[in-house]
Amino acid sequence: MEHATPLIATLVGGLGLAFILGAIANRCRMSPIVGYLLAGVAVGPFTPGYVADQSLANQLAEIGVILLMFGVGMHFSVRDLLSVRAIALPGAIFQIAVATLLGVLLGHLLGWSLGAGIIFGLALSVASTVVLLRALEERGLVTSERGRIAIGWLIVEDLAMVLVLVLLPVLGDWLGPGDGGATPDARAIALAIGITFAKVAGFVVLILVVGRRVIPWVLHSVAQQRELFRLAVLAIALGVAFGAAKLFGVSFALGAFFAGIVLGESQMSHRAAEDTLPLREAFAVLFFVAVGMLFDPSIVLREPVALLGALFIVLVGKSVAAFVIVLLFRHPIGVAMTIAASLAQIGEFSFILIGLGMSMGILPEQGRDLVLATAMISIILNPFAFGLSRRVEPHIESQWKKRRRGGTADAAIPPTPLENHDVLVGYGRVGSIVAAALRNDGAPFIVIESDSDRVTELRDRGFVLLEGNAVSVETLRTAGIARASRLVIAIPNCFEAGRIVEQARGINPGITIIARAHSDAEVRHLQELGADTVIMGERQIALEMLSALGVTVRPESS
């Protein structure tokens, strides 16, 4: 009986154990992914006890990859990427280059071929979206400037890896294990790349031209029925991925990614994303379990030095590269530290890459085990990297400022001569209304705004303004916070607002601070940090609605 149901046994064993170990990992304040990977190790062939069906697990994992890539495509936003392209594009490319070079170097020391080193280095270069998004969400950083840069950066990394997945099979012969003396035939490679790109282009054109019309139409026609709608989304994701692979020779992953992009553009993308989330998550868990099954834990004892080398690349090499390039692009230290910390881990793309490298016979098993061990350890250490970056941020920032002041004076903008003025942070939906009213009032004030488009608008309207991020002490000082009488923080991100409140209160204990929040918890948080008045947007909406209804609000019910 048991042998007749290997699929059920694999599903139950994988999901059940993943749940238990994931919950334990969560309790220990680690990413549940660590638990899923360990569950895979436990049901894998390298540990005693039950061994799940490896080939079935691999197929389930493949569905997991399709759904993961579908999700990545659905959340891919050209607009978000464009808004941070100036730093995300060069940053991600530089970081990938540094990590790949270091990977090739380590591979060389381990006696691998160049191809193996390249795949290894690429696998170490790309961070996990799942881990990053969760880390940013936990810290309320998703909508902050540093959060948006980190996400844009990751999108560039993902896109680069999608390209690598397309090119690897084509370059396989050249990168292969026998590359020692073989001279690559440049023409054959160019031809193969050309054919592959033609196929990919054919697929992309078909999905963007035909898919863009057909997919929204299909979804629209079943939108009234929940079950059929969900089924349609899944059928599209899996069908496009499968069709892309069979008809165009494009990888499942790429097919799913584009299906996701087309769906993400449609008006029903939110619903499609939400409705398919449970299934996507379940298969993503199976993907991590299947990856864990491949892991031979004895690598830690067999290859401690090589493992330390790989860890060094992910934790130190990548972080330093990211840190340096963010600073070179003149972003504040805090942003550089968050980016460095958030990307100092590897995950799903690395597993997909090494899977391909292994199946093509390029990457030795040792490489796979090293990547898996590095992924587990770097994911476990990621929260500590974040903690460390937050703790050392103020120290490094003050050191940096001192040095900069001692050096060239070009960066310093003279502080505003205003006194007893108001400082307004953010010129968006809230800030623009406040600014217009303050101007009518005739009170002197200065606006701090970080977005260059908004800055242009402010300039056109003749406001006194300071371009920059108000989280930086330097910016606050330049806005004359020490002599200001009131500070209005009209930005939506509570994490950044909290930092601004803290810094401003430190510089000017007597200043009146008015801030904006979206929940009671945020109100309390900002008050604890020193805000005098915190306006909760949603509460004000409710009060306005009641006033439109003509209902008077008694004090105890408000």
Ligand code: AMP
């Ligand atoms: P809204 O979300 O429409 O209220 O807009 C908020 C505005 O605040 C946007 O124009 C942002 O560019 C700006 N903003 C957000 N965070 C900061 C910050 N830390 N420093 C300066 N401006 C900011």
